[in-house]
Amino acid sequence: xxxxxxxxxxxxxxxxxxxxxxxxxxxxxxxxxxxxxxxxxxxxxxxxxxxxxxxxxxxxxxxxxxxxxxxxxxxxxxxxxxxxxxxxxxxxxxxxxxxxxxxxxxxxxxxxxxxxxxxxxxxxxxxxxxxxxxxxxxxxxxxxxxxxxxxxxxxxxxxxxxxxxxxxxxxxxxxxxxxxxxxxxxxxxxxxxxxxxxxxxxxxxxxxxxxxxxxxxxxxxxxxxxxxxxxxxxxxxxxxxxxxxxxxxxxxxxxxxxxxxxxxxxxxxxxxxxxxxxxxxxxxxxxxxxxxxxxxxxxxxxxxxxxxxxxxxxxxxxxxxxxxxxxxxxxxxxxxxxxxxxxxxxxxxxxxxxxxxxxxxxxxxxxxxxxxxxxxxxxxxxxxxxxxxxxxxxxxxxxxxxxxxxxxxxxxxxxxxxxxxxxxxxxxxxxxxxxxxxxxxxxxxxxxxxxxxxxxxxxxxxxxxx
Numbered sequence: 464x465x466x467x468x469x470x471x472x473x474x475x476x477x478x479x480x481x482x483x484x485x486x487x488x489x490x491x492x493x494x495x496x497x498x499x500x501x502x503x504x505x506x507x508x509x510x511x512x513x514x515x516x517x518x519x520x521x522x523x524x525x526x527x528x529x530x531x532x533x534x535x536x537x538x539x540x541x542x543x544x545x546x547x548x549x550x551x552x553x554x555x556x557x558x559x560x561x562x563x564x565x566x567x568x569x570x571x572x573x574x575x576x577x578x579x580x581x582x583x584x585x586x587x588x589x590x591x592x593x594x595x596x597x598x599x600x601x602x603x604x605x606x607x608x609x610x611x612x613x614x615x616x617x618x619x620x621x622x623x624x625x626x627x628x629x630x631x632x633x634x635x636x637x638x639x640x641x642x643x644x645x646x647x648x649x650x651x652x653x654x655x656x657x658x659x660x661x662x663x664x665x666x667x668x669x670x671x672x673x674x675x676x677x678x679x680x681x682x683x684x685x686x687x688x689x690x691x692x693x694x695x696x697x698x699x700x701x702x703x704x705x706x707x708x709x710x711x712x713x714x715x716x717x718x719x720x721x722x723x724x725x726x727x728x729x730x731x732x733x734x735x736x737x738x739x740x741x742x743x744x745x746x747x748x749x750x751x752x753x754x755x756x757x758x759x760x761x762x763x764x765x766x767x768x769x770x771x772x773x774x775x776x777x778x779x780x781x782x783x784x785x786x787x788x789x790x791x792x793x794x795x796x797x798x799x800x801x802x803x804x805x806x807x808x809x810x811x812x813x814x815x816x817x818x819x820x821x822x823x824x825x826x827x828x829x830x831x832x833x834x835x836x837x838x839x840x841x842x843x844x845x846x847x848x849x850x851x852x853x854x855x856x857x858x859x860x861x862x863x864x865x866x867x868x869x870x871x872x873x874x875x876x877x878x879x880x881x882x883x884x885x886x887x888x889x890x891x892x893x894x895x896x897x898x899x900x901x902x903x904x905x906x907x908x909x910x911x912x913x914x915x916x917x918x919x920x921x922x923x924x925x926x927x928x929x
Contacts, residue, residue, distance in 0.1 A: 465604065470526070470763065476860070477777050477865055478570025480534060483515040484709075488744065488761075492738070494510075498613075499716075510785070514578075514694070515643065515646060515694070516582075517689060518627065518630075518647045518650070518651065519647050519649065519650045519653075520685060521581060521585060521623075521685055521689070522623070522647050522648065522650030522651055522654065522848050523591070523650040523653045523657065524585070524653070524654060524678070524681055524685050525588075525620060525623055525654060525663075525682075526650070526651045526652075526653075526654030526658070527649070527654045527655075527656050527657055527658040527678040527682070528588060528589065528592040528620075528678045528679060528682055529557070529620060530654065530655050530747065531592060531595075531658060531662065531674045531675050531678050532553070532557070532613060532659045532750060533747060533748050533750075533751050533752075534620065534659065534662045534663065534666065534674060534747075534767065535666060535671035535674055535675075536550055536554060536751065536869065537610070537751065537752060537755050538666060538670075538760050539599075539605075539671055539739060541883070543599075543605045543754070544669075545627035546883075547563075547605060547879050547882060547883045548880065548883060549606055550730040550752075550773075550877025550879065551875060551876045551880070552879075553608075553609050553610050554613070554748045554875055555652060555748075555871075555872045555875040555876040556610045556611075556614045556857040556872075557613040557614070557616055558617055558744065558802035558868045558869070558871040558872035558875065559614055559617060559868075559872050560613070560614040560615060560616065560617025560618035560619075560655070561589070561618070561620065561621045561864075561868035561871070562868040562872070563618060563621065563624055563745060563864050563865075564619075564621035564868045565619050565622070565624075565860075565861035565862070565863075565864040565865040565868065566858060566861035566862055566865060567619050567622070567624070567625055567861070568580055568584070568621060568622025568857070568861055569622075569625030569626070569629055569855075569856075569857030569858040569859070569861030569862075570857065570858045570861065571622075572625060573627040573629050573754035573855055573856075573857045573858055574620070575632075576630075577626035577627060577628075577629040577630030577857065578626075578630060578689075578693075578694070579627045579694075580622050581623060581627070581689075582686055582689050582690055582694065583674040583686075584619055584620065584622045584623060584647070585623075585682055585683075585685060585686040585689075586620045586682075586683060587775055588616055588619035588620050588682065589679050589680070589681075589682025589683035589685070589686060590679065590683055591612065591615055591616055591679070592675055592678055592679030592929060593618070593675060593676055593679025593680055593683070593793065594612075595609070595675045595679070596671070596672035596676065597676050597920070598612055599612075615629055617868070621640070621864070621868070622719040623889055624860060624864055625832075625857045625858070625860045625864060627638050627644075627647060628739060628845075628848060628849060628856045628857050628859075628860035629856055629857025629858075630645060630857075631643055631849060631856070632849040632852075632854075632856035633853070633856075635790050638722070639689040639786060640786075641781075641782045641785035641786045641789070641798075641802075641841075641842040641846055641924075642779075642782035642783060642785070642786045643653075643782070644782065644841045644842065644846050645778045645779055645782025645783075645838070645841040645842055645843055646779060646782060648778055648841040648845070649775045649778035649779055649838070649841075651760045652771045652774035652775045652778060652834070652838065654773055654915070655747070655774075655832075656768055656774075656775065657740070657769050658674070658678060658767075659763075659764070659767025660764050660768040661677075661769050662674045662678075662767070663762075663763035663764045664676065664764060664769075666763070666818075668878055671792060692859035698760075699906065700829065704749050717845065720855075722915070722916070723851075723855075723859065723915060725851060726851070726911075726913060726915045727909045727911075727916045728851055728909060728910060728911035728913075728915060729851060729852070729859070729915060730909070731736070731906055731908070731909035731910045731911075732844050732847050732848050732863060732906075733862065733863050733866055734866075734902060734903075734906075734912070735803065735807075735844045735902040735903070735905055735906040735910075736848075736863040736864070736866065736867050737866040737867050737870050737902070738807070738898050738899060738901055738903075738905075739806065739807065739837075739840050739844060739867070739902055740864065740866075740867025740868065740870065740871055741870035741871045741874045741898060742898050742899050743837060743873070744871035744875060745874045745875055745878050745891070745894075746830075746834070746872070746875065746895065748875045748878075749875070749878055749879075749882075749891065750770075750830060751766070751767060751912075752765070753874060753888055754766040754823075754826070755789070756882075757823075757826070757888065758826070765827065766826075768836040769827055770827070770830045770831040770833075770835075771834065772831075773824040773831040773832070773834060773835040774831075774834045774835050774837070774838050777835035777838045777839070778838035778839075778841055781802060781805070781838055781842045782841065782842050783840070784802075785799075785802055788801075793813060794912070795850060795912035795913035796850075796910055796911055796913075799842070799843050799844070799847045799850070799910060799912060800910055802840065802841075802842040802843035803844055803903060803906045803907075803910075804837045804841070804843075804907070805836050805908075806838070806839035806840040806843055807837075807840070807899040807902055808899075808900070808904035810837050810898055810899065811895075811896045811899045811903075812835070813829045813830075813832040813833045814833050814892050814895050814899070814912070815892065815893070815896045816829050817830070817887040818888075818893055819887070819889075819890045819891045824867065826890075826905050844906060844910075847865060847912065848860050850912040850913075851913075851914065851915050852916035853910070853914070853916070854913060854916045854917075855916060873892070874878075874898070877894075878891045878894070881894070887898065891916050896902070921925060
């Protein structure tokens with residue numbers, strides 16, 4: 464994996480520095496020259512591999528903590544006498560918090576480095592996860608305390624993906640971003656798989672509290688190991704001075720926000736990600752309840768494990784396929800659209816099949832196909848934001864994820880209302896299919912892969928792998 468870092472001593476021949484007002488090189492291209500010893504350096508390949516594994520594990524633990532509540536929602540609802548609407552309120556409150564820190568997380572990551580933001584956030588949301596059962600038992604109104612806890616979890620976890628996008632856009636070449644994002648993104652499915660399997664067993668054997676304790680402790684341990692062995696225990700990680708000084712990345716962000724929001728391609732990724740995130744969050748939140756109510760005799764470890772077991776190799780395959788097609792000369796935007804077609808188009812076929820009467824095995828098969836195909840978005844719209852605006856990818860991804868989180872709040876809550884009002888899960892799956900198709904048509908019509916965070920007159924100089 465080719466990785467770059469600002470303010471180093473050497474630069475790979477195929478990397479480009481975009482530092483504003485940098486003197487022109489011998490070709491006469493200012494701020495777009497190769498060989499920039501002042502601003503870029505290669506990480507050794509073994510270090511890049513270590514970081515990939517660490518980020519994969521971090522995303523895995525992120526989802527272990529996030530999915531702990533959906534896994535335990537049925538048991539907690541029985542213990543605290545929650546209705547479907549109250550369960551939906553608790554599950555949906557996560558996304559309210561998730562909305563508020565997306566742009567902030569990307570902005571800070573673009574200025575001080577995504578790895579620092581990831582570390583501090585993980586230590587905080589890991590601690591909050593471990594403290595959740597204590598908060599539930601101490602408060603006389605568990606519905607209020609759990610709603611607040613999920614809101615705070617959303618605030619703390621909201622910075623994760625914008626930080627990853629910032630990290631990837633600054634340090635990974637274009638032809639390898641698909642695989643990196645798919646590999647790290649597969650951590651979400653691995654985490655859901657682990658918490659779905661081990662969490663279901665802990666739920667049955669030791670009670671719902673154990674799920675929160677274990678996932679929270681492991682997250683804090685990950686943050687400590689990352690700080691101790693990768694960042695060498697250095698601190699403070701983020702200072703007021705580093706936030707105030709910023710760098711070329713933040714300057715570009717300030718100057719070009721208006722230009723970005725005038726681009727149809729930018730609005731295409733925002734709308735498409737909104738649809739992708741909202742439907743995924745709805746499935747993630749309500750599928751355990753769907754299987755519990757539709758197939759009461761089914762084992763939780765089966766339907767909480769198999770779909771995510773399918774999603775992991777599917778995510779890795781999509782990343783390999785995406786990068787292979789680009790390396791073979793296929794147009795980047797065509798590859799992004801193809802990946803998104805599988806993610807939102809083909810997957811919708813299997814989601815719609817859940818509207819009819821199915822057996823347990825067929826339901827697991829349809830859900831597995833849906834979740835497996837959904838992973839292709841890691842090589843589609845999720846990477847497309849880095850194609851469009853690598854200089855401020857963290858902040859722009861934060862805007863996208865804010866929209867996705869807000870729509871997730873509405874869809875998770877509205878799905879609970881539909882289930883209670885109609886008594887049927889078909890309405891929820893039909894809603895998911897409709898939203899997916901809307902996002903797909905938007906992306907196919909307006910998506911691009913050229914850089915839009917620079918002047919069009921300079922695009923021929925900057926449309927280079929970085």
